Structure formats: C-alpha cells, structure tokens
Amino acid sequence: MEIDAIVVGAGPNGLAAAITLQQAGLQVLLAEGKETIGGGMRTAELTLPGFHHDVCSSIHPMATLSPFFKSLPLAVHGLSLIQPTIAAAHPFDNGHAAVLKHSIEETAGLLGEDAAAYLQLIKPVVNDWPYMAEDILAPLHFPKAPFRMLQFGLKAMRTADAIVKRFKTPEARGLWAGMAAHSLLPFSYTSSAAIGLVLSTAAHLDGWPLIQGGSQGLADALASYFISIGGEIRTGLYVENVDQLPPARAILFDTGPKQLLQIAGHRFSSFYKSQLSKYRYGPGVFKIDWALDGPIPFTAEECRLAGTVHLGNTYEEIALAEKGNWQGKISEKPYVLLAQQSLFDITRAPEGKHTAWAYCHVPNGAVVDMTAIIENQVERFAPGFKKMIIARHVMNPQQMQAYNPNYIGGDINGGAIDIRQLFTRPALRWSPYRTSAKGIYLCSASTPPGGGVHGMCGYHAARQVLNDLSTSV
Ligand SMILES: Cc1cc2nc3c(=O)[nH]c(=O)nc-3n(C[C@H](O)[C@H](O)[C@H](O)COP(=O)(O)OP(=O)(O)OC[C@H]3O[C@@H](n4cnc5c(N)ncnc54)[C@H](O)[C@@H]3O)c2cc1C
DSSP states (O other): OOOSEEEEOOSHHHHHHHHHHHHTTOOEEEEOSSSSOOGGGOEEOOSSTTOOEESSOOOOHHHHHOHHHHTSOTTTTTOOEEOOSEEEEEEOTTSOEEEEOSSHHHHHHTTGGGHHHHHHHHHHHHHHHHHHHHHHSSSSOOOSSHHHHHHHHHHHTSOHHHHHTTOOSHHHHHHHHHHHGGGOSOTTSTTTTHHHHHHHHHHHHTOOOEETTOTHHHHHHHHHHHHHTTOEEEOSOOOSOGGGSOOOSEEEEOSOHHHHHHHHGGGSOHHHHHHHHTOOOOOEEEEEEEEESSOOOOSSGGGGGEEEEEEOOSHHHHHHHHHHHHTTOOOSSOOEEEEOGGGTOGGGSSTTOEEEEEEEEESTTOOOOOHHHHHHHHHHHSTTTGGGEEEEEEEOHHHHHHHOTTSGGGOTTSSOOSHHHHSSOSSSOSSSSBOSSTTEEEOSTTSTTOSSSOOHHHHHHHHHHHHHHHHHO
C-alpha cells in the first residue's frame, strides 16, 4: 500500500495528527518506537500484579477541553471517563481543605469572603470558553473571538503573584497556588497564571476525569478509531534517522526538538538547527506510584473524595518550592500532585487495595531521591499513610527521560512554557509545525499549544500539512 504520510510517535499528538490526516483521505502510517502505543498515556502494573498504574498522565481536564478529541466517536471505541466526586482538594496544616468542584458556585461558596473574587476571576473564562477554545488551544493567529480573547489574555498573561492579590483567605490563595503550579513556572513569571485559569475552567465545564482502566484506554480508543478509518500502526519501530523511513509526502515527528535534530538535522538549514538547539526546558518531575493496603487516610474529608489532591499547604510555601526548582534547589516541602484513581475505578487494584500516583517538581535532570520527601509530604496531611504502603515504583527525571526521550531532564511539558516559548515553540517561525526541510514537520507538545493530553498540537500540525499539500499540487 502506498503511504502518503508517516507520523513518528504514538503519543496523544502523534495519534491526533495521524487521525486528522487519515480523515482527510491520506494513507497514514503511525510508527511507534515502543512495543505499545500511547506515549504519555500508558498504564502498566508498575508495582505488583493487579495494580494498574498510569505511568505518566492520569487526570484529563485537557482531553475533555480538546475540540479535536470532542469531535471523535471515542466512546464507541471503548473510552469511558470517570468523574471523581470532587475534582481537586487542597489540604492545609489545620486539617481543613479548599476544594475545586464541578459547580463554580459551590467552589466559590466554600471560599468565604473570597467567593466574589473567585467568581470574578473564573466565571468570565468559563462563560466565554465555548467561543474561545479553538483560539486558545492553537498557535498564534488572529482570533475568531478577539474581544473575548483580549479579556482572557489580560488575565492569563499576568503572573500568578499578581492574580493572588485578589484573594484574602489562605484557602483561596492555596487553591490558586495549586492550580498555577501546574505551569511549572515561578509565580513571578509572566503568563504563570494561564494554566491555572484554564485548569480551573476545565473543572467547572467538563470536570477533571480519569479514564476507566487507566490512561491507556484513551490511547487505545484513539488507535481503534484511527484503524477503523483505514490507518496503519507499526509498533517497535524506533526511528533513528529520517532516511530509514519509506518515501512519503509528509513526515511528522511526535518528538522533542533535540531528538528531531538527531533524526533529521542533516536535512535542516543551519539557521533552523541553531534555533532548535536553543530550545529551553523547564523543571523535571520525580514520580512515585504506590500499591496501598487501603485508601489514603487524609485528615480532611474532602481529600478522601477527590480525584486529585494538591499538597503544599499555603501559597507562600508552594511559591517558594516552585521558584527553587528554577534555581537548582531541592525543596524539603515540595508541591506534590497526587491522584487517587482506585477510589473511583475499581479496576485499578485488587479488592480492598488501592493505587496512588504522585509527583513533585525538581530541577531539570536532578538525580536526587525524593521518595522520603514526597512520602513525608503525604503523611503530613494523611497521618498513617506510610503504614498503608505495600509497594512503590519510583522514577527520577533521568529515568523519566530514559522511558520517553521527549521528557528531557524530566520536563513533562515538552519544554518550558514561559512567555518566550508559549507561542514560539520550538522556534520563532511563520508556522511552528513546519521545519526548514520540505515535507518534515514537528507535531509534539514542543509545538503550540504545548504540554498535556489534548492532541491539539498534532491536530494543528496535520492541518498545516494538509494546507501545504493542497497548495503544492
Ligand atoms: C509523570 C507525568 C504525569 C503527567 N500527567 C498528566 C496528566 O495528568 N494530564 C495531562 O493532560 N498530561 C499529563 N502529563 C503530560 C502529558 O503526558 C504529555 O504532555 C503528553 O503525553 C505529550 O504528548 P505528545 O504526543 O507530544 O508526546 P508523548 O506522549 O511523549 O508521545 C511521544 C511518543 O513518541 C514515541 N517516540 C519518541 N521518539 C521516537 C522515535 N524516534 N521513534 C519512534 N517513536 C518515538 C514515544 O515512545 C512516545 O510514544 C504527564 C506527563 C508525565 C511524564
């Protein structure tokens, strides 16, 4: 069979690119280096038989916001989303917790004197999201909804530090810190507010779901749909050099810029090579998966009902830890993101047992063992937690990169998402997806709109390919 396009890498963006091209009538080959597809969406028995852990992504607000994923019949292909009772909880040393609920009014109502400030900050974004989604999850362009985008940009391009001034209570400030820290940026950086706004909005629109059976379920549903429309997938095909691939009208790489340089650098202009070599990475992550004897005994009841728990206490404590990551400092009290899948999905662990997933941010490439520090941080808000641990699996940033070469130094966003690289990833170009070599494209999280499981980088890269092919005939 003649191949029109090859996509290298079957992460969410590789799958999205392959589907978009196949839908347009091209014959597409999706080549994955590992034996299983999924990239950041794999699930495996990392600790003990019967305990199914999400190796990378686990909570999927960005997938539910994705206009592209929404357009696909994924439920028909086996995808089943589970909404935890509470999207996210944020415990404090005093035993109380702030909570991010599906209802924006309920969330605000629990923030006391900050209720109005929360509504003022988030509600306009929630209301305008349906008009702006395609503008936000896209490369830089003239927006379809310019006025709404301007309103959003005036908040999103600010620092998390500037936004927190709207809040007086430790609850609202801490909740905001937990949301903004998903950016992996110091809170004093321009645009460090953007991800916090988008993730809060996601909770109030489509929730923060997990996937029944594990994130692999999303990868499998995407692959099943791709095959149903005639696409072909080959696993175990690691691409070292672009010249090893069969001829095709377009080749798209779901890889990072550094890897792309190794694979196809000999075809690029020296200017483009120099641009790619200057691409910058943010902090890495240190991750632990636990097999547990029971649910985590959080002091605050809300945390026992939450899919995600943000550990880090106050705004100030989290701000300090996140800033330290950029200065090469290891925090003894880091911001920890924790997910409790088995509370809501009984397929994840044997009866009566549980799984938990957690990571903290560390300086890029750090080799320090954060196991005790992370477990102390959980124990701080859930006394008795350590006694529940039956087995654990840990990955430091270097092991994360060895697992997936896209996570350079453990950076899970495919590169820093500060203002300098938010729209110009991987380089300042008319189209961020085109390389300097005709027919070679980048479609990974190292292109706009960046990290997370949403497939929009792959979708836009594929649209660029289709546009180029239509004008070249
Ligand atoms: C610990 C961790 C937790 C995360 N949690 C979340 C979360 O809860 N929610 C969320 O939305 N996001 C999360 N993310 C981020 C998310 O997983 C990534 O942003 C996303 O997977 C990026 O998608 P991608 O398609 O660009 O690349 P990837 O998912 O990295 O996929 C790239 C694929 O390409 C393959 N590949 C690479 N090089 C080659 C080659 N040369 N030849 C052949 N194949 C190759 C790789 O094997 C891989 O399968 C997390 C990431 C990590 C690491």
